Amino acid sequence: MESKASHELPQLPVGSKIWSEGDILRVQIAGTMDVAEMAVLNELSEAHFVEWGYVLLLVDATHTRSITPAARRLQSERLQHVLRPSYTTVFGANTTMRLLSNLVQRGLFLLTKRTYSLSFHKDEAESRAVLATQRTILQRQSGRLPI
Secondary structure (H helix, E strand, O other): OOOOOHHHOOOOOOOOEEEEEOOEEEEEOOEEEOHHHHHHHHHHHHHHHHHHOOEEEEEEOOOEEEEOHHHHHHHHHHHHHOOOOEEEEEEOOOHHHHHHHHHHHHHHHHHHOOOOOEEEEOOHHHHHHHHHHHHHHHHHHHOOOOO
8 A cells, every 4th residue: 555645755766666565565775775765764664554553674675785874863763762563574685784784773772772673584585474474473462463
């Protein structure tokens, strides 16, 4: 489902996309993720949470080179105040992306004593398998079990 506010969101760089596949929010960033992309991701994640009661992120980092310090700062500041029930899987990440993600997680934990669930995988199939397991856990936590 498309976010109601998506028509107001800034354009993403060519090759970058953020879209929904049912209760999974897909992210594909080409090149460097900057503040504009992070802001779009944050807004769509919030809309996804409102709709589903949790957020499942499937990130294809195959063509992502890095995340700017300003984008990391924006995400860190948001997570200090808003930490939704969620799970993020990332596949195709290079060593730099893994290191940056781990640094952001560690910094958030040091500041807030809270963290978010994130795992790295070799491919999309492995990522989807983990999300399928996490879906059930998050649905129970949100009280939105399927019939």
